[in-house]
Amino acid sequence: MDRFKWFALLVLCAALLVSPVSSQTAQTAQRATPAPSPSRMSRDTLNVQLFNVTPTTAVTLAFQGLRFTGSPVANPGSEAAVQGVSFQGSTIVFSPPQRSVPIGQFTTVSFSVGVAIIGQVSGTAVVHKPVVVTLVLPTGFVSTQDGPFTIPAIGGVVPAATPGHP
Secondary structure, rough: OOHHHHHHHHHHHHHHHHHHHHHHHHHHHHOOOOOOOOOHHOOOEEEEEEEEOOOOOOOOEEEEEEEEEOOEOOOOOOHHHOOEEEEEOOOOEEEOOOOOOOOOOEEEEEEEEEEEOOOOOOOEEEEEOOOEEEEEEEOEEEEEEOEEEEEEOOOOOOOOOOOOOO
């Protein structure tokens, strides 16, 4: 029995001596390669609606926290106008092609695009009145006419923004 107690004490001491070293090594490894969180890796769809579009509308939406993973897919009735959507890095630029919006009339243009969410989604909209932009992700939505915006990362809803204010 004395041998067993001695052996158990030896194992316990060895575990106590090694424990701080392995703990420190694990902490260093965690800092060097952080585990990706689900919000940083999710693939979703961004739905974009542009209200009150005229033939001379110009919209620029610069995003942070996401990257585009596909081409825009027009919602029914927006097929011709969505051909005016282009991507420049993490920016959407829209100007309706000639004859896609009747002169003297307003229309709504809506489309969706695949995105990879890599952080808190925010950005800046450059839109001239009377156009209103609504951006929808599974996590929430925001409407704006111009200026900075943020789409919530976890549930909740950001109220419609006033011009120049998120």
